[in-house]
Amino acid sequence: MAALNACYPSSARISSVSLKSKVLQTPCFIFPTSKGTIPHLTPDNINDNELPVVYFGLEDSLDLLEKSPIFTAEGEIDKWVAGTSSQSILVAPRRSTPLPSVSAGSHHIQILTSSGLKKLTNEVYVKAIIKLRPEIAIPLNDNPSNAPGVKRKPKMTEKSITWTDELLSGLQNNQLTEKVKVFFPVPNVEAPYLDPLIERFRENDYKQHISGLACYGNLHSIPSELSVYPKIFLRPLLTPLAILQSIHQGADIVMADLVNQASDSGIAFTFAFPPPVEDLQNIKLELAWDMWNSIFAADLSPLQPGCSCNTCQSYSRAYIHHLLQTRELVGWIMIQQHNIHVFHNFFSGIRDSIKAGNFLHDTEIFKKIYSSNFPRATGLGPRKRGYQMDLTDVQPVENKPNWVQLKPETNNTEFSHTTQKKEKVQEFQESELPERDTTVGNFADTYAAISDDQSGSELEENLFAELDDIDDSTYRESRMQSLKEEFQRVSTAKEKGHMQYLTVENEREVMDITTSSKRVVIHFFHPDFRRCKIMDAHLEKISKSHWETKFVRIEAANAPFLALKLGLKVLPVILCYVDAKLVSKLTGFTDLGNNDDFDTPVLEFWLLKWAAIEKLKENNSLGKKSIMGFKDTKNESEDSDFE
Amino acid sequence: MSSSYPALNYKVIAKCSTTRARASILELPHGPVEAPVFMPVGTQASLKGVLPEQLDKMGCQIMLNNTYHLGLKPGKEILDTIGGAHKLQSWKRNLLTDSGGFQMVSLLKLATITEEGVTFLSPRDGTPMLLTPEHSIDLQNTIGSDIMMQLDDVVHSLTEDVRMEEAMYRSIRWLDRCQAAQKNMESQNLFCIIQGGLNKRLREICCTEMMKRDTPGIAIGGLSGGEEKTSFCEIVHTCTGILPENKPRYLMGVGYAEDLVVCVALGMDMFDCVYPTRTARFGNALTRNGTLNLRNRRFKTDLSPLDEECQCPCCLPKEKGGWGVTRAFMSSLVSKETVGAHLVTIHNTQFQLQLMRDMRSSIIKDCFPQFVKDFFLKWHNGNRSTYPEWAVRALRLVNIDLLEG
Numbered sequence A: 001m002a003a004l005n006a007c008y009p010s011s012a013r014i015s016s017v018s019l020k021s022k023v024l025q026t027p028c029f030i031f032p033t034s035k036g037t038i039p040h041l042t043p044d045n046i047n048d049n050e051l052p053v054v055y056f057g058l059e060d061s062l063d064l065l066e067k068s069p070i071f072t073a074e075g076e077i078d079k080w081v082a083g084t085s086s087q088s089i090l091v092a093p094r095r096s097t098p099l100p101s102v103s104a105g106s107h108h109i110q111i112l113t114s115s116g117l118k119k120l121t122n123e124v125y126v127k128a129i130i131k132l133r134p135e136i137a138i139p140l141n142d143n144p145s146n147a148p149g150v151k152r153k154p155k156m157t158e159k160s161i162t163w164t165d166e167l168l169s170g171l172q173n174n175q176l177t178e179k180v181k182v183f184f185p186v187p188n189v190e191a192p193y194l195d196p197l198i199e200r201f202r203e204n205d206y207k208q209h210i211s212g213l214a215c216y217g218n219l220h221s222i223p224s225e226l227s228v229y230p231k232i233f234l235r236p237l238l239t240p241l242a243i244l245q246s247i248h249q250g251a252d253i254v255m256a257d258l259v260n261q262a263s264d265s266g267i268a269f270t271f272a273f274p275p276p277v278e279d280l281q282n283i284k285l286e287l288a289w290d291m292w293n294s295i296f297a298a299d300l301s302p303l304q305p306g307c308s309c310n311t312c313q314s315y316s317r318a319y320i321h322h323l324l325q326t327r328e329l330v331g332w333i334m335i336q337q338h339n340i341h342v343f344h345n346f347f348s349g350i351r352d353s354i355k356a357g358n359f360l361h362d363t364e365i366f367k368k369i370y371s372s373n374f375p376r377a378t379g380l381g382p383r384k385r386g387y388q389m390d391l392t393d394v395q396p397v398e399n400k401p402n403w404v405q406l407k408p409e410t411n412n413t414e415f416s417h418t419t420q421k422k423e424k425v426q427e428f429q430e431s432e433l434p435e436r437d438t439t440v441g442n443f444a445d446t447y448a449a450i451s452d453d454q455s456g457s458e459l460e461e462n463l464f465a466e467l468d469d470i471d472d473s474t475y476r477e478s479r480m481q482s483l484k485e486e487f488q489r490v491s492t493a494k495e496k497g498h499m500q501y502l503t504v505e506n507e508r509e510v511m512d513i514t515t516s517s518k519r520v521v522i523h524f525f526h527p528d529f530r531r532c533k534i535m536d537a538h539l540e541k542i543s544k545s546h547w548e549t550k551f552v553r554i555e556a557a558n559a560p561f562l563a564l565k566l567g568l569k570v571l572p573v574i575l576c577y578v579d580a581k582l583v584s585k586l587t588g589f590t591d592l593g594n595n596d597d598f599d600t601p602v603l604e605f606w607l608l609k610w611a612a613i614e615k616l617k618e619n620n621s622l623g624k625k626s627i628m629g630f631k632d633t634k635n636e637s638e639d640s641d642f643e
Numbered sequence B: 001m002s003s004s005y006p007a008l009n010y011k012v013i014a015k016c017s018t019t020r021a022r023a024s025i026l027e028l029p030h031g032p033v034e035a036p037v038f039m040p041v042g043t044q045a046s047l048k049g050v051l052p053e054q055l056d057k058m059g060c061q062i063m064l065n066n067t068y069h070l071g072l073k074p075g076k077e078i079l080d081t082i083g084g085a086h087k088l089q090s091w092k093r094n095l096l097t098d099s100g101g102f103q104m105v106s107l108l109k110l111a112t113i114t115e116e117g118v119t120f121l122s123p124r125d126g127t128p129m130l131l132t133p134e135h136s137i138d139l140q141n142t143i144g145s146d147i148m149m150q151l152d153d154v155v156h157s158l159t160e161d162v163r164m165e166e167a168m169y170r171s172i173r174w175l176d177r178c179q180a181a182q183k184n185m186e187s188q189n190l191f192c193i194i195q196g197g198l199n200k201r202l203r204e205i206c207c208t209e210m211m212k213r214d215t216p217g218i219a220i221g222g223l224s225g226g227e228e229k230t231s232f233c234e235i236v237h238t239c240t241g242i243l244p245e246n247k248p249r250y251l252m253g254v255g256y257a258e259d260l261v262v263c264v265a266l267g268m269d270m271f272d273c274v275y276p277t278r279t280a281r282f283g284n285a286l287t288r289n290g291t292l293n294l295r296n297r298r299f300k301t302d303l304s305p306l307d308e309e310c311q312c313p314c315c316l317p318k319e320k321g322g323w324g325v326t327r328a329f330m331s332s333l334v335s336k337e338t339v340g341a342h343l344v345t346i347h348n349t350q351f352q353l354q355l356m357r358d359m360r361s362s363i364i365k366d367c368f369p370q371f372v373k374d375f376f377l378k379w380h381n382g383n384r385s386t387y388p389e390w391a392v393r394a395l396r397l398v399n400i401d402l403l404e405g
Helices: A122-132 A152-173 A191-202 A204-209 A240-248 A257-264 A310-314 A317-325 A329-355 A359-369 A413-420 A422-428 A438-450 A456-470 A476-495 A507-516 A530-545 A560-565 A600-609 A633-639 B052-057 B067-082 B085-089 B101-107 B133-143 B161-181 B200-212 B229-242 B257-265 B275-281 B327-333 B338-364 B368-379 B389-397
Strands: A005-007 A010-018 A023-026 A028-032 A053-057 A088-092 A108-113 A116-121 A181-186 A210-215 A231-233 A253-255 A267-269 A288-290 A501-504 A519-525 A549-555 A573-578 A581-587 B002-005 B008-015 B022-028 B031-035 B037-039 B062-065 B094-097 B118-121 B128-131 B147-149 B189-194 B217-220 B249-251 B270-272 B284-287 B290-293
Touching: A010 A240, A010 A329, A010 A359, A023 A028, A028 A257, A028 A329, A088 A122, A116 A122, A122 A152, A152 A181, A152 A191, A152 A204, A181 A191, A191 A204, A204 A210, A240 A253, A240 A329, A240 A359, A257 A267, A257 A329, A267 A329, A310 A329, A317 A329, A317 B067, A317 B085, A329 A359, A329 B338, A501 A507, A501 A530, A507 A519, A507 A549, A507 A560, A519 A530, A530 A549, A530 A600, B008 B338, B022 B338, B031 B037, B031 B338, B037 B062, B037 B338, B062 B067, B067 B085, B067 B101, B067 B133, B085 B094, B094 B133, B101 B118, B128 B133, B133 B147, B133 B161, B161 B189, B161 B200, B189 B200, B200 B229, B217 B229, B229 B249, B229 B257, B229 B389, B257 B338, B257 B368, B257 B389, B275 B284, B275 B338, B284 B338, B327 B338, B338 B368
Parallel strands: A028 A053, A028 A253, A053 A088, A181 A210, A210 A231, A231 A253, A501 A549, A519 A549, B037 B270, B062 B094, B094 B147, B147 B189, B189 B217, B217 B249, B249 B270
Antiparallel strands: A005 A010, A010 A023, A108 A116, A267 A288, A519 A573, A573 A581, B002 B008, B008 B022, B022 B031, B118 B128, B284 B290
């Protein structure tokens, strides 16, 4: 692992790192996984020549610390990675660009798992490495996201040494030193704080068993005595130029986070190294293309003509553009494949350039002819999941739904009273959940149905516990929050008399009701009409399960003004108001099949059609067996992009 | 038993001697389709999470696209410029497109249906738009699908008879208009759709009328709405009793494993459904022993594959060239990583395709009745008491008694 070819006056160098199963030619990159997956790619879409080593942040799988399945189920780390069988795996305590955490103790650091912050002790971490046997391990280390204070800095170095020592002895006791290569974690502190390393690295065990350095800080700070070690540079690099510069400063292996970021944004790489010959006058070449741009809508050429990646061999820009526009997951698979391929070639180009002694020159040209930044992402990323989630905070919904639900327009000026009351409507607007979550919805329904029998808080507790059982996802926190909000909505609705089917005495009150609840269904009846009684029976039933809507009835004779205004001649009449606007009117049973013995679901379905109810409810006979899109509402609709 | 049209040669190659099941082959412009067949649904010109080439490798010979969605994005103009949907998605096998009517009614709250067509508000800008049989065929001609579906008047199967009858007769009139509007007879087939809800009389009239119009294939529509399964099966049975033997029969929107097995026995050839792929994205893996909900705690440390017998790359161990994906690992990915969804989608799609292939080969060997019995026994983990009543009844119609022997 010696530097074979120094490239004066740059520290860029060609070297090789021997792992158990392969020899890495450097400079190269390591690809970050998220929960053991290369984002978007199933193993058959991974070319393992291009991704010989992947990075696994153990915090991804330590929800329950040593009780996590990754500990309790048999098998090495490869059981927890969706990769190819020849890929090598690096395990580190945290993700490659971890979310902020600050605190650490003398025996632990804080990690962020999908079930929240946890304390990871070195004892547990060493156990994990011994059990999982990755080809590369970075020992536990303390690298806070905020700048550490003067008192903490020397401790960071001390901890790196102590924790590395413990790992090394653990590996020795288990005869794993050949299998697991250890890269010493150099903390992010200035050079003087790293002095203790020089002594330590002179000792035999380090000489024998430390294979390289994992650099969390500046490459300048690394003591020159240690420069012979291969260096993994773990700071985020956002542009190709930043990568070139870090290699210039002596990085041998860098992290490829920028590939994931670009792919998620629909950005397809077009850069190459060494850069194309300079024959353009002051025109900067783009580093990449934003595939959301509609100039690609009918473009049948590949992403990058001449590219030999799988995507460019088979698919067109037009298709990829279409897939992004429709937010089809396959679009991101294609861009990810292409970007990895370009990135891989970028590094072979770097190695060739260093070998040829042109690295500095080529870097200069690269800087001159390429834009300094990627084009700004204009489109949305995929639905946020795992690796894209910032767990430190409840996120606003960034991904708006692709399709809008159109509310019918009420052009009819007859209903002018609604516009007059508009200001008032604003005041009474109910808070809406940003995104429909069916689990939350189902729980809220249960809550609505039984909250009268049990005390509210006790019931909440029970439901939360049940949620725990089915759900330990990253959404849990925000889901709990939504659930609380949803329960609040249920309570508010109940206070307003939802879930009851009441008779209103005068039309004044009717108008007030239409503005105080978001959804209102009004039945104009005649006490002697048979069909009105049938309607009552159905509405009574529906009102019990649809807590989100207020159901009332009024005798038409008590509403002379409205009856005249709305031209009510035939009864029963059902009016649906949403956001204080009349959205639909049902006269008689015409839309229900003109039949006296229609089923309640038929009416429910009609109400849904006008958004007068939120959804068909599960406990209802129609919940599970209904027309088209509503089949099996239980858990299928969350993601049902309109199939 | 065969039929021949410019863009479709159909041949029944084997018939079950007990049931109405048949094994057949459709020669279509983009290659052969071996039936009984399940067609995965790529709503917007893509099966969610699976590249066209991956689908091809699984042996999928025909997939679905939705006319309505492609009409919105990328739109007719772009499709015209590009030269159709095959080219757009680099798909070398066959495509079937629905007419768009189903989506109008299911997705849009404001669709109103008149004799002229379906009026709806554009989800793009809210302007009123009209979809007529002519528009639908024009768009499907542009898409270039190997099988086009007529525009039909879709009503929920529980709708009462007057409206149902109207819808049924209107669908017949719309077929006439679709046939008149059809352009690419040489490269595209137009299938009719039998309507009539759960009313046998209406279904019979519709079958007779549609058969007169001599389309290369025949679909049964309006039956995936979750109606009573017993009446559903009776209707299928009624239709397959009338429909000609020498044409492919397509049951729209059906794809649960039990339904597939029963409906193949009743004599259907083609099926489509979003269920297997949609449910995959929620972490439900289909196996011969029923569905696994991977979010369940008990899978968290379960190192076995999704389905021991499955030959899909997820389930095959690494030593055999697969990916050796365990239930435990899947359970850690479900609803957290897109790759988790991709993996289960691949598995479930493979499950559907394999189930159809297994039925086909058992029909050819004429041991289909035994296959049906084995299937149900396994699906219900050896417990006959959980067999659904509707399936037992439906299979009796075609001389299989699940509870006997």
